[in-house]
Amino acid sequence: MNGGRLSTFCLLSFFNVEQKRRMKAEKKAAEKEAKLKDQVEQKKESNDQGAENASALDEETLDPNQYFKIRTQAIQDLKGTAEDPYPHKYHVDLSLTEFIEKYNHLQPGDQLSDVVLNVTGRVHAKRASGAKLIFYDLRGEGVKLQVMANSRSYKSEEDFTAINNKLRRGDIIGVRGNPGKTKKGELSIVPSEMFLLSPCLHMLPHLHFGLKDKETRYRQRYLDLILNDYVRQKFITRSKIITYLRNFLDQMGFLEIETPMMNIIPGGAVARPFVTYHNELDMNLYMRIAPELYHKMLVVGGLDRVYEVGRQFRNEGIDLTHNPEFTTCEFYMAYADYHDLMEITEKLLSGMVKHITGGYKVTYHPDGPEGQAYEIDFTPPFKRVSMTHDLEKIMGVKFPPSDSYDSAETRKFFDELCAQKGVECPPPRTTARLLDKLVGDYLEVTCINPTFICDHPQIMSPLAKWHRSQKGLTERFELFVMKKEICNAYTELNDPIRQRELFEQQAKAKAEGDDEAMFIDETFCTALEYGLPPTAGWGMGIDRLTMFLTDSNNIKEVLLFPAMKPDDKKTAAPTDGTSV
Structure with a gap:
């Protein structure tokens, strides 16, 4: 009698353990499947973003006249929409110089999430680090500030993708976001919103190559100063x-x-x-x-x-x-x-x-x-x-x-x-x-x-x-x-x-x-x-x-605008390290 009850108890215990094991295995398999699905989706997003970045990169290899034509049409398409590429006004809280002076004391990894500021500048570089993290070099007043655009900090992923697809080197933009420093210690602004304030229709020469041709520098002093x-x-x-x-x-x-x-x-x-x-x-x-x-x-x-x-x-x-x-x-x-x-x-x-x-x-x-x-x-x-x-x-x-x-x-x-x-x-x-x-x-x-x-x-x-x-x-x-x-x-x-x-x-x-x-x-x-x-x-x-x-x-x-002989040639946008 006692032996029968013991056998029954052992059998029930075995079934309970086996059931828990199966449930645990099923849960693990489900998590693995979900993780794999996320990875596939992320890879797809990354590929989509990569394609978009590649498209932007491909634009950099175009002939300057082709680039101008494509960029002009893209900006023309924005006119009359809610995304006017030439807004009348943008409120600025701090100049880039003031921003650097005020927040350069931050420690690596810091981000002041309770401080929201508006700054402006011209984009000189754009670097993608995956689908959801894009860096911009913003310049103005002779200084540089990094924009660390992260989709998690942006107001929405849809808006994040839209604005980053729109911006190009040379554009003047407004950035609303939090002061912070990267883990490597570079002062940045982490945007919740970015705005195109004035697009650059021409291909901007890279800072690495600079603008060295004297004729171009004197005739296009604005480009020389940029x-x-x-x-x-x-x-x-x-x-x-x-x-x-x-x-x-x-x-x-x-x-x-x-x-x-x-x-x-x-x-x-x-x-x-x-x-x-x-x-x-x-x-x-x-x-x-x-x-x-x-x-x-x-x-x-x-x-x-x-x-x-x-x-x-x-x-x-x-x-x-x-x-x-x-x-x-x-x-x-x-x-x-x-x-x-x-x-x-x-x-x-x-x-x-x-x-x-x-x-x-x-x-x-x-x-x-x-x-x-x-x-x-x-x-x-x-x-x-x-x-x-x-x-x-x-x-x-x-x-x-x-x-x-x-x-x-x-x-x-x-x-x-x-x-x-x-x-x-x-x-x-x-x-x-x-x-x-x-x-x-x-x-x-x-x-x-x-x-x-x-x-x-x-x-x-x-x-x-x-x-x-x-x-x-x-x-x-x-x-x-x-x-x-x-x-x-x-x-x-x-x-x-x-x-x-x-x-x-x-x-x-x-x-x-x-x-x-x-x-x-x-x-x-x-x-x-x-x-x-x-x-x-x-x-x-x-x-x-x-x-x-x-x-x-x-x-x-x-002399900002020295006397020059007339230039009868029709000028095109200068390419890297070259003159018009």
């Missing part, structure tokens, strides 16, 4: 130079002014002007070559300290240091002379260089990055040399007396000296032009560090005041850096009778073929008759100074 951060930095430095200039002069009590850019008579410098025509007035006007005469008329009117930062126009050659339109700063200071201006120049430039670069010395490559490097030392005081006296020493020749420089004999002397030394001077071979060529070939070339070349002959300086102790010379200086003039200044001539005489000499030179000689400006002479106080005037070329402080050997590098 791809080359060093170009952006040059123009930031240029802006700092102008800001420093303005602050320096404002603190000295100068008043910033604006004067006409079109004039009945071009004056204030020895240069060839541009001529334009005014329909209503039925007359020719000249684009200004310098604002000097207007400034001095304002000093006559009682504005004792004035300055202007603006464009000048000279119809002359284009080379590495000359552009037809260029930017200068000019100031005029009553009750000062050229000695005062030398001290101001030293203080201004040395302070500016230290403020911008952190020291007084800069490295410059006049022949480009591969050429010889020179160190330019802006530590004050700057070297000072006398134009004619030092030129005599360098050449080992005794010049005629400075008070005879306007004679025919002196002109003949310098004419023969230039011929003897092989110094070229195209007609008209006036004394002023011959002497200027000699100074350029023998004296200016010695000026690497900032050097004042002082006391120019009167025949070279029709607006400068005569020298107090050396007859025939003027109280004028030019500041040269790396063999190039960047400043010109002098004690101003304020005798109206003498000024008119010098204008008449200039008119005679113009009649003899010197198209750079000055016109007679009766309006200015009349203003002088009311009394110009003792005054000193100063001008500086901002473009050339920017070249030295950005190590640029071509003036086109520091």
